[in-house]
Amino acid sequence: MSFFNRLRGKRKRRVVVIGLDGTPYTFVQRALELGRMPNFARMLGEGTFKRMNSVHPCVSSVAWSCYMTGKNPAKHGIYGFIDRKPGTYDTTIPTSRTMRSETLWEILSRAGKRVIVMNVPVTYPPRQVNGILISGFLSPKVEKAVYPPTEVGTLKRLGYIIDADPWAARESKDKALAEVNAALDSRVRALLHYMDNEEWDFLQCHVMETDRLYHFLWEQMDTDDPVYAPRFWEVIARIDQMLGEVYDRLDEHTTLIVMSDHGFCTLKYEVYVNYWLAQKGWLTLPENPPQRLKLADVGPHSLAYSLDPGRVFINLRGREPAGRVAPGAEYEVLRDEIAAAALEDMRDPETGAPMIAHVFRREELYHGPLLDQAADLILVSVDGYDLKGAMGKETLTFKGDELVGMHTYDDAMLWVQGQAIAAEGFCVTDVMPTVLRLMDVPIPDDVDGRVLI
């Protein structure tokens, strides 16, 4: 072996990924210009900072599943926060058990790397890794959220909090901030504990608190609310401080990546797609609806229904238990009709402007063995109009003061230390093979993402 190769062989390449859920590229640019992220500012020039696309639909469960598998949803099977159980009208919450693909940390584990993974969505129940995995916000409690279970004690001692309580957060902006700050403190504590005290080759810490902050206070920041905008920025300062603390701990063999899964904007209206489908006569709901309508309550005469966000399913014969629409021509005609009508009819009740920017047929977005589980149409809104899957709403649109921010597709971000990225218009799915390349681990053949460096 040559001297150079020996050197190379010895150099252990490590990667740290910090996920800032929902943090927009354009927002970070603004924060940098305003001097509100001094730590990120001092690291910035050492790597490449670029705008990144999310995936459709751009919710965290789908986007992070695409990230961790490097694959599109028709290969991993996660299409939203809730989904239909195949062949029924029952809904179910997709979990790590339904995810039909190996993840980045499992591939690294198989290659003998030690990994520490904290709080990433759709990792509950924890699957085995070579190292430690702490599941994210759909975990019922810390005791069930950790692999190996022997880590539970450490987390309890650290006062670990899985997630801010969203019901408390809805009560008031003060409570929302208190919830977010407490969860964030516990996250940073655990992150630094593991960084300092454990062996690892790959470490991922997911910060969900940014997403929660934006959902509950984005508008206050956006409109420079005299009371809550400063408190919003205090949280951003804490995030920035965390980035600095991580950065200062790195050695020259470690690459830091900071990324988000989608962007955010002020929510103008929540838009109830099922209300619209019912108005158009495509969805029939029971005459005397129960207090809380479920998908199973959808009337047998229905031709279509929707799940969050903007996923429209045709009530298809042979697939749905009471399917009404024949596969083939009838299905295609109805899809075309709904797609055209959504673009034409769904308009802002005040301004009359279209609320739908784009309608995708599933085969335009997804490819792979699980395509059958996808929605038949995926509606993509104009920013500001948050498409909701709630049933039994009595208006098309609604604006409350609890949830005031919503996700955007084309404004996620990626910063990779010490690397040039020439590509433009890439998406979260591309990060995973990039990490494997950085760590010199072979990329499986069925990965969809491309290496960015």
Add this chain to the structure above:
Amino acid sequence: MAEQKGFTLWFTGLSGSGKTTLAKAVEQALRKRGLKVERLDGDIVRRSLTRDLGFSKEDRDKNIERVTFVAKLLTRNGVATLCSFISPYREVRARSRAEIGNFVEVYCECPLETCIERDVKGLYKKAINGEIENFTGISDPYEPPENPEIVVHTGSETVEESTAIILRRLAELGYIEPELTGAVVYSAEEETEVEERLRALGYI
């Protein structure tokens, strides 16, 4: 369910690393799901199909070559085929992989000391005393797989854990349906609680 897709699970590892034990456990689990399964095991095959062969490198290669032929026929006819053979040589396994097609390599990783301690068949003792020649791990090399689809660490996992890992990976690879796990994942109470969180965030 769609028609069963054939595949070969190829267990490789030292003698006593758990190939037979895990192949039997996986066989049971697959049969419960109604799949057609055949198991080809080193110790059994060597008493029938390849009883004329010994343990020289040449004979070992022939042994695997014949087994591979059978596994190929089974696999292409939609059978879940479970092969457990020490199969110590990388190159030979690569040939089986190329020949069979839907090939899932399971590396039963287990420290040699543990295998010697287990000495399931009393063979290590004999090999160490020089009573058996060319014994893998003692007087013949074992080349661990470089990129197996599945690795189980049988020295530290229980049989149940290793079996669960294999079944999960088979589902991920699309060869079998994933387990219906709703009840295991969340209790009824937990499921309601998690749904409420999603509702608070506007996702339901």
